Amino acid sequence: MDCLTEKIMIRLRLWLITLAALCAWLAGGVALAQPTWIEQSTAYFRLVYAPEDEAIAGEYALIIDTLYNELSTTFAFQPTTPLTLRLYPTSESYFTANPAARNVPGVIAHADFRRRxxxxxxERARRQSETAQINNLRHELTHIFAAELSNGRLNVGLQEGIAQYxxxxxxxxxxxxxxxxxxTQRGELWTWAVLDDRDAIYGQPELSYPQTWSIVTFLIERDGFEQFRxxxxxxxxxxxxxxxxAAIYGVSATTLESEWRxxxxxxxxxxPAALPPAVIDLAPAQALLAAGDYDRALRELERLDAIADAETQNRIAALQARAQIGQRANQLTEAARTALLNGEYEQAERLIGQAEQAYREINDNRQATVLAEYRARVARGLQAGEALRRADAQARRFDIFGAQANAEAAAREFAALGDEVRRDNALALRRSLAEQQRTLAAALLFLGAAGLAIRLIGRQLWPAPEAW
Structure with a gap:
């Protein structure tokens, strides 16, 4: 088979898939006309078929619910049931119900999400392989899932892309x-502007279908299926x-298109030979920077840097430097918070100063209030720590009353700061001082009583001489 014939055969095969959707569009408002229908229900479908197709209807009944469950799991969504699976026995019976499709050859299956x-x-499906017949159902059923999830807003290009995927x-x-x-080699890839163009997609399906499939494949490989959902x-x-x-992927469709290429x-x-220069839209990354989302901005800038030209790479480098400073400032702020929670007030003070300096470099004042609050808490913690140290020193000099006052003040401040370890230390010192005070009082009372007893005994043993 020569190259020209092979290309023609490829196009014909793609038409078999594509023209089904076009036919559904052309036939959307035409009433169905079939003299006799038999109905059979499955868990999720109402099967409608001609009497002579009872055997194949049974085969479809075994398949269709399984496909529904698979797609429901993939999309994390269940269209309202029952859906309808209608089996036309012949092309003529299909054209009788859909006259507008008579001049569109190659139709095997289609989905009408309006009728669900x-x-x-x-007659035509029987000529296909088993895999191709299952793919007919997977493809068309995917259209219904995608249409219901998007409330009918998904454009034709992405619809065909996800159905093929x-x-x-x-x-x-x-x-x-x-x-x-x-x-790709000839530099003739279409722009994403055609994704909304029904005539372009269905006018040249041999070109549009491979491209829409690759676009959806790219989006899913880039960020996963859940993001596409x-x-x-x-x-x-x-x-x-x-x-x-732009809302879901964090970058513009223009940038996504450049990434796809x-x-x-x-x-x-x-x-990757001589690809045309990528058109880079830095506005979404700049918006992330302006919002202070430095981690995400860095990820997007790194992705863009790989496809940017030299001039744009210089602009990206400047944005990356800013994002890195902001990222470090955020990390310092979080480290300062952790140090505060651990009662490491000197360390927290150093980290706060470093964070404030980093934010000043990029003129980001969003954390100024938070850092000011952290600094105030640091000052209170340092003062409470100093009070506890004075209490300890006073206790060593037996300045019991002064030590108790400072220990009490330190305990109250540490409790207000949520520093339980140092609060407990201050309370332990206060209890120790109270015990010392009680011991000293008991000792003084004992000494006083002993002195009085000695005086009384002395008077008995050595009475004062009588005055003459």
Whole structure:
């Protein structure tokens, strides 16, 4: 098979998948017309089929609930059931119900999320492999999940991208890889502006489908499936996919597109030859810096640095330096807090000074109030510590009353600061002083009593001489 024929065959295979969605669009408002239907219920579906397809309907009944459960687990979401799986026995019966699709060849299956229905043409599906028939269902059922999660706001490009992503691997993936390699090497990748363009996506599916699949694959490899799911749920509250991407991924869609172009060569196992300069939007990273989210800003700047040109890399380096100072200032602030909690007041004072200096370098005043409060607590802790040291020194000089006053003051201040260790030390000293005071009082009382007794005994033994 020559190269031209192979390309034609690849395009024809892609049309089989693509034209189903186009047909659903064209036929959206046409009433169904089938003389006889049999219905069968599963846990999540209402199967509708012709009498002659009872056997294959039984096979689909065994598959469709399993696929629903798999997708529900993946998307962490369950569309309201029952959904409908309608099996048209022949192409003619399908065209009778959908006249607008008669001039669109190649349709095998489609999904109508408005009717919450998946349709399969049995006559055509029978010619496919088992994997291809399962992928028909996975692809179309994914459309319903994505549409319900996004409240119908997911654009056509990303819809087709996620539907392909959820398919099982098959020969058509090799075809997509081949087309993507060719487009990349020739510098003819489409811009993401076409993701909203229904005519472009369905007008050249042999080019659009591989690219939309690779875009969704990139987004999921970049930040995981859960983040892509958040994109779907953010769309109903967004003005479009670009604003939703900026909110969910922290960078603009323009930057994401540049990252995708830089990611593709490795994904396709190509040398990253002369790719066009990436268009870098630094505004989201600058917004993270302005908000004081230095850790996240550094992560985004590091990602952008790998795809930026020399001039933009210089700007990124300046932003990274600022972010690193802010990150260090935040770390110093947290370390100062830990030192305060541990009663390490001298260490906390040093850390607070270093944090204040770092914040001044980047003109960030957000933590000024917090650091001022920390400094005030440090001053109180140092004063309480000094009072405790004076109490200890006074106790050594037997200045009991002065030592007690300072120990009491230190205990109250440490208790107010939540410094239980030093509070207990101060209370222990106060108890010791009280014990010393009681011992001294007892000793003085004993000495006084002994002196009085000696005087009385002395008078008895040596009476005073009589005066003549």
């Amino acid at each position: 229905e998946v349709v399969v043409i049995v 959820m398919e099982l691997p098959g020969p058509d993936r090799d075809d997509k890889i081949a087309i993507l390699r060719d487009l 958040r994109l779907l749920t953010a769309l109903p509250q967004s003005s479009g996919y670009r604003s939703a991407m 830089a990611w593709l060569p490795a994904f396709l196992q190509l040398e």
